[in-house]
Amino acid sequence: xxxxxxxxxxxxxxxxxxxxxxxxxxxxxxxxxxxxxxxxxxxxxxxxxxxxxxxxxxxxxxxxxxxxxxxxxxxxxxxxxxxxxxxxxxxxxxxxxxxxxxxxxxxxxxxxxxxxxxxxxxxxxxxxxxxxxxxxxxxxxxxxxxxxxxxxxxxxxxxxxxxxxxxxxxxxxxxxxxxxxxxxxxxxxxxxxxxxxxxxxxxxxxxxxxxxxxxxxxxxxxxxxxxxxxxxxxxxxxxxxxxxxxxxxxxxxxxxxxxxxx
Amino acid sequence: xxxxxxxxxxxxxxxxxxxxxxxxxxxxxxxxxxxxxxxxxxxxxxxxxxxxxxxxxxxxxxxxxxxxxxxxxxxxxxxxxxxxxxxxxxxxxxxxxxxxxxxxxxxxxxxxxxxxxxxxxxxxxxxxxxxxxxxxxxxxxxxxxxxxxxxxxxxxxxxxxxxxxxxxxxxxxxxxxxxxxxxxxxxxxxxxxxxxxxxxxxxxxxxxxxxxxxxxxxxxxxxxxxxxxxxxxxxxxxxxxxxxxxxxxxxxxxxxxxx
Numbered sequence: 001x002x003x004x005x006x007x008x009x010x011x012x013x014x015x016x017x018x019x020x021x022x023x024x025x026x027x028x029x030x031x032x033x034x035x036x037x038x039x040x041x042x043x044x045x046x047x048x049x050x051x052x053x054x055x056x057x058x059x060x061x062x063x064x065x066x067x068x069x070x071x072x073x074x075x076x077x078x079x080x081x082x083x084x085x086x087x088x089x090x091x092x093x094x095x096x097x098x099x100x101x102x103x104x105x106x107x108x109x110x111x112x113x114x115x116x117x118x119x120x121x122x123x124x125x126x127x128x129x130x131x132x133x134x135x136x137x138x139x140x141x142x143x144x145x146x147x148x149x150x151x152x153x154x155x156x157x158x159x160x161x162x163x164x165x166x167x168x169x170x171x172x173x174x175x176x177x178x179x180x181x182x183x184x185x186x187x188x189x190x191x192x193x194x195x196x197x198x199x200x201x202x203x204x205x206x207x208x209x210x211x212x213x214x215x216x217x218x219x220x221x222x223x224x225x226x227x228x229x230x231x232x233x234x235x236x237x238x239x240x241x242x243x244x245x246x247x248x249x250x251x252x253x254x255x256x257x258x259x260x261x262x
Numbered sequence: 263x264x265x266x267x268x269x270x271x272x273x274x275x276x277x278x279x280x281x282x283x284x285x286x287x288x289x290x291x292x293x294x295x296x297x298x299x300x301x302x303x304x305x306x307x308x309x310x311x312x313x314x315x316x317x318x319x320x321x322x323x324x325x326x327x328x329x330x331x332x333x334x335x336x337x338x339x340x341x342x343x344x345x346x347x348x349x350x351x352x353x354x355x356x357x358x359x360x361x362x363x364x365x366x367x368x369x370x371x372x373x374x375x376x377x378x379x380x381x382x383x384x385x386x387x388x389x390x391x392x393x394x395x396x397x398x399x400x401x402x403x404x405x406x407x408x409x410x411x412x413x414x415x416x417x418x419x420x421x422x423x424x425x426x427x428x429x430x431x432x433x434x435x436x437x438x439x440x441x442x443x444x445x446x447x448x449x450x451x452x453x454x455x456x457x458x459x460x461x462x463x464x465x466x467x468x469x470x471x472x473x474x475x476x477x478x479x480x481x482x483x484x485x486x487x488x489x490x491x492x493x494x495x496x497x498x499x500x501x502x503x504x505x506x507x508x509x510x511x512x513x514x515x516x517x518x519x520x521x
Contacts, residue, residue: 001295206488207395208280208486208488232499240489240490240491
């Protein structure tokens with residue numbers, strides 16, 4: 001049995017991972033690159049793993065700078081495999097300038113993953129969407145699709161993503177991991193009429209039907225392959241999905257080329 | 263050959279799977295390279311009295327070569343030794359107990375009694391530890407989506423006392439890690455179906471092999487509710503050696519069910 005990700009490799013195509021993280025621990029990064037190679041992932045849009053930062057969900061500017069420098073270093077050493085995404089704490093004023101520098105000078109591909117610091121529609125966060133619009137780069141927003149009681153008041157929900165996406169219709173917004181657990185049906189319905197919102201199919205949850213429903217509601221061009229560091233889960237999900245090969249090709253690599261302007 | 267130790271068949275009242283007949287399920291599993299699967303009827307998990315659902319399931323599977331029936335049982339309702347014998351006569355190869363669906367605590371005395379009967383009859387028992395699809399956890403019900411530590415420890419005590427052959431299905435990785443000593447002492451099998459048994463880069467399949475041994479880790483997909491290739495890829499890319507992969511993907515399930 002030959003899977004599509006293997007067939008693509010034979011044809012000289014590679015998967016593009018729209019949402020992945022690198023670690024301060026170099027051993028983890030080695031494992032990450034090895035896993036990416038095993039699944040024929042040839043492009044990783046990577047930010048620092050947010051749980052690895054000192055300062056919790058509101059890291060100080062120095063910590064944010066240090067973390068992004070590490071990503072820049074991994075990008076330089078990866079020989080073109082990794083492209084950085086700028087991690088920012090919207091509450092740090094200096095992070096805006098840092099994001100500009102990393103995108104303009106280091107060639108980072110976008111902003112995010114905007115994590116659990118504050119809602120994306122808060123004034124502090126909106127500055128980063130303005131920057132994304134100016135530089136024409138996408139913004140990846142960590143999004144929770146939970147059903148169980150909420151204990152994370154600053155975490156973005158699909159409604160928050162839709163709200164900010166409507167405010168910036170020219171910014172490509174990636175709503176993270178619809179397959180990370182919870183009510184993906186609702187999440188897809190909420191952003192259906194926001195043509196600038198893309199979804200990624202990263203995360204750990206293998207519930208069937210999610211990828212097919214995303215394609216059905218959003219069309220095949222707004223669904224992005226992503227691992228969020230879980231390659232077997234994400235590739236297994238796309239390979240299992242009952243979709244035509246041309247849709248899977250779009251998900252695996254064609255859509256990312258559009259979003260990240262490769 | 264790949265053997266799936268736990269898949270589901272039939273209608274789910276809260277969601278469609280697109281794969282509801284035995285033929286459709288068999289085809290879907292075959293597309294993932296699975297030649298043989300042990301399946302429990304979803305109707306049996308949602309009915310308070312699952313007996314009729316089990317009987318219908320047995321009839322539906324009589325002509326299936328690749329699907330072997332498991333019976334969903336509710337220890338709180340109409341279970342006795344005679345009925346377990348009857349299930350065996352109908353061709354069921356194991357009993358699935360699902361505390362999150364049937365609303366019982368798996369360390370209760372009735373579960374202990376069920377395990378003793380199952381041990382006497384040589385029938386394996388599968389404990390379904392997580393309500394994987396959270397969309398099924400309607401807030402109108404008491405909210406409970408996983409078997410907790412105390413409950414699982416109590417269940418395993420029953421298993422030890424009864425000498426029952428048991429598999430923990432869809433159990434969370436952290437829970438299995440925490441109770442590793444108790445699980446091993448009970449001789450239980452564990453599967454890789456939970457979404458918390460992460461694949462690479464986190465290598466939790468290999469961690470399970472290190473915790474429980476390569477002869478105790480089993481492939482279950484939870485298909486068609488879950489995408490079947492996910493757990494298969496987790497095993498294939500786990501970094502364990504070829505023999506361990508073969509055991510997880512095929513031999514261990516056969517050993518668990520066939521004894």
